[in-house]
Amino acid sequence: MSENAFLTVTDLRAGYGGARVLHGVSLAVGQGEICAILGPNGAGKTTLLRALSGMVRVRGDVRLDGADLSGRSPDTIARQGVAHVPEGRGTFMPLTVEENLRLGAFVRRDRRSLRGLRDLRGRRGGSAVDADLERVHTYFPVLKTRLKQVAGSLSGGEQQMLAIGRALMLRPRLLLLDEPSLGLAPMVTQELFRIVRAVNEEERTTVVVVEQNAHLALSIAQQAHVLESGRIVLSGSAEQIRADEQVAQSYLGYRV
């Protein structure tokens, strides 16, 4: 798979100031695959996603469909079709749901996003951005009923849906999700993961999901990597990792 992988990460090192957090991470994700990153608190999972979206300085090699992304700015990486839904969601609380969604289209690769800029306040124009808004509503019907509501007044689950919906406005080729289940009730989390799976299946969007809820992440992923202290200590298919009881206990914190 590695020869024709869509995302390839080779010997990635990253950190904050002088503090190195990732010590040479290598992985490959095929086009249209879902890859889960598991591991304990402080392992470097968030830092790995930040490194992929250009938010921390990196050494090593990151390629998306052959294009070199290492050392590129977050803006350039977003234009390559990488959408990052960060830990804590990153929605703009004082803006409405619709404004948040339209903002998600700003850095699209196509020039139609300029139209989206003008449409930020909701002027109708039948633009491609409007069409994408409709597309997001089919995945998250609840957002359609909340369009004029400020994001800060949404429930936690709705905010996470908005954050993912906003990322989808970019028409991403690679979707990076950091702990989408954080702080949400199990039912809401299951619904979110069902939608992520649907997006992946219908749009062939490649997904890298960081998740504490290993069981849930492994239920939608094809492959998984366990990160510990900035190194990948285990990689395999989701079934392999789920089936390994010792792994489940020592790294994933549950019994299979």
Ligand SMILES: Nc1ncnc2c1ncn2[C@@H]1O[C@H](COP(=O)(O)OP(=O)(O)OP(=O)(O)O)[C@@H](O)[C@H]1O
């Ligand atoms: N902005 C920062 N400045 C300095 N150090 C940081 C910063 N962010 C994270 N770190 C450190 O980097 C290490 C890895 O953090 P990271 O957030 O990547 O872990 P994580 O696996 O996402 O953990 P969690 O499961 O708690 O979200 C930790 O030791 C953390 O203290």
Ligand SMILES: [Mg+2]
């Ligand atoms: Mg984290």
